[in-house]
Amino acid sequence: QMLNMTSDAHLFRTREELEEQEGAYPLGGNIFASPAGNWLPLYEGKMVQAYDHRAASVEVNPKNRHRPAQPVPATAEQQTDPDWVPAPQYWVNTNELTDAPGFSWCMSYKMITAPTNMRTMIAAALPRCGVGNSMGVLLPEKDKRLFQSVADLMLANINSVPFDFVIRQKVQGQNINWFIVEQLPVIPPERFDKVRFGPKTAAEIVRAAVLELTYTAHDMAPFARDMGHVDDSGNVRPPFTWDPERRLALRAKLDALFFHLYGITDRDDIRYIYSTFPIIKREETAAYGRYRSRELCLAWMNALVANTPTQTSDYEPHQHHPQSGPPPPWPHARRDPAGTHIR
Numbered sequence: 472q473m474l475n476m477t478s479d480a481h482l483f484r485t486r487e488e489l490e491e492q493e494g495a496y497p498l499g500g501n502i503f504a505s506p507a508g509n510w511l512p513l514y515e516g517k518m519v520q521a522y523d524h525r526a527a528s529v530e531v532n533p534k535n536r537h538r539p540a541q542p543v544p545a546t547a548e549q550q551t552d553p554d555w556v557p558a559p560q561y562w563v564n565t566n567e568l569t570d571a572p573g574f575s576w577c578m579s580y581k582m583i584t585a586p587t588n589m590r591t592m593i594a595a596a597l598p599r600c601g602v603g604n605s606m607g608v609l610l611p612e613k614d615k616r617l618f619q620s621v622a623d624l625m626l627a628n629i630n631s632v633p634f635d636f637v638i639r640q641k642v643q644g645q646n647i648n649w650f651i652v653e654q655l656p657v658i659p660p661e662r663f664d665k666v667r668f669g670p671k672t673a674a675e676i677v678r679a680a681v682l683e684l685t686y687t688a689h690d691m692a693p694f695a696r697d698m699g700h701v702d703d704s705g706n707v708r709p710p711f712t713w714d715p716e717r718r719l720a721l722r723a724k725l726d727a728l729f730f731h732l733y734g735i736t737d738r739d740d741i742r743y744i745y746s747t748f749p750i751i752k753r754e755e756t757a758a759y760g761r762y763r764s765r766e767l768c769l770a771w772m773n774a775l776v777a778n779t780p781t782q783t784s785d786y787e788p789h790q791h792h793p794q795s796g797p798p799p800p801w802p803h804a805r806r807d808p809a810g811t812h813i814r
Contacts, residue, residue, distance in 0.1 A: 472582075472604040473569055474513065483513060483561035500690050501556040510562040514597055516581040516605035517542040518557055521590065521630045522684035522718075524597045524691070525550065528558040553688045553710040563601035570610050575599045575693035578609040578626055582647050586639040589750040592647065594629050596622070598690040607647070619697045621660045623681040624674065628657050630722075631729035632768070636744045658732045666732060669778030673728055680721045683711045723767030727775055730768070738769060 474482070489495035495505035503510040517540075520526035527542035535541070540560045549555045570577060580594035583605050602608050609625075611618035628634055634655065641651050663674035678698065686695040692707045700708050730741055745765040746752070755763045 472606075473602040473608050474563065474567075474604065476515075476603045476605070479567075482563055482567045484510065484563075485561060486558075489562055500554075501558060501562075503562060507564060507566075509565045511565055511568070511600045512557070512559040513561040513563050513601040513603055514559065514579070514606065515540075515603045516583055518559065519579065519581065519593065519595050519597070519606070521593050521722075522595055522626075522681070523687075524595050524685075525555065525557050525688060529560040531560060547715075550687070550713040556688065556690055561601075568599075568601060570599065570608075574611055574615065576691065576697070577602070578622055579606045580609075580629065580647070581605065582607050583645055584642065584647055585645050586642050589748070589754075590635055591639045591642055592629050592635050594626055596626060596685050596691065596694050598693070607649070607652070623678050623685075623698060624660055624663055625657065626685075627677045627681050627725050628729065629655075630725075632726040632744060632748070633729050633733045633735060636747060639747065656733075658729070662732065668728070668731075668775045673732060676728055677725065680725050684718060684721055686710050687713045719764060720767055723764050724771045726764075726768045727771035730772060731775060736772070738772070741765075741769060741772070 484493060484495075489503050489505065489510060493503075493505040493507060493510070495503040495510060498504040498509065501512045514524075515529065518524075518527050518529060525545055527544045529540050530543045531539050532541060533539055545555070545557065576599060577597055578594065579597050579602055580592060584591050584593070609622070634657070638647070638651070638655055641654065663677060664672050666673040668676065682695065682698050682700055685691060686698075686700065687710050689710060691710070695701075695710075696707045702708055730736065735741060735744070742765065745762065745768070751764065752762045755761070
């Protein structure tokens with residue numbers, strides 16, 4: 472963990488405290504500047520969903536004595552705005568962060584969960600920020616290039632359905648403790664380059680999908696830069712459009728690929744694994760009249776075996792177009808060498 476919501480509470484400031492006590496002013500997005508330094512949002516698990524660092528803002532209701540801070544889900548309009556950022560409950564000064572110096576994003580996963588939830592492992596890349604103890608954090612410590620080369624592969628791996636099926640067998644309470652994470656089976660990084668589906672390696676397919684799922688807002692420009700998403704002049708390309716239908720198809724494509732990598736190719740086995748996620752089945756059946764993510768995954772299983780990893784039609788609904796305009800210069804987007812460290 473990076474910050475403890477109890478023992479480190481004296482380091483946190485609400486927006487009112489920032490403006491009235493610290494003399495802070497907006498610097499851009501959800502970042503504030505003050506005579507004491509810059510203040511970054513403090514992320515909590517309730518603000519994040521898979522591949523989505525903008526899932527919800529936090530709103531405080533003082534009348535709710537037991538849980539006053541509640542998530543307010545982002546609207547469709549907010550999600551499609553690449554400039555929109557969530558409002559946290561607290562901010563923390565950059566001088567108090569224990570992250571990798573000069574590194575402008577991290578990977579994080581929700582630690583508070585349950586095997587009966589919609590999904591048990593939920594992970595996302597975050598811009599540089601404070602992270603509360605409801606989330607585990609993965610950061611570089613020594614070898615930044617090594618971290619960059621595997622971070623997107625790991626993010627896709629731990630967000631995949633087969634991985635989630637395994638962790639649901641291991642989690643008995645409401646926390647993903649680190650001793651559980653250490654036991655979980657992940658695909659070795661070198662295997663992604665060895666396995667091919669037609670003209671593309673598994674690594675190429677995963678990296679393209681994770682980049683598009685993650686880079687939907689300007690504040691993740693440092694992530695996009697580190698993933699090589701730049702033009703001929705070295706400028707970061709615009710964010711990808713937030714499109715729920717395409718995101719569903721991309722995640723199904725990743726799930727199919729990871730079923731292949733884990734050696735689970737029997738279609739009845741895949742159907743059984745999907746049956747252990749009843750909330751998703753119920754919601755998709757209500758919305759589409761069928762278990763759509765399962766159907767898309769099974770379709771992608773065939774497409775990958777047929778060596779057509781770029782198949783479109785029913786599997787990828789339509790051509791994607793990035794947001795127009797270059798990303799703004801985020802004040803904390805600077806780069807230094809580092810390596811891999813897990814907190």
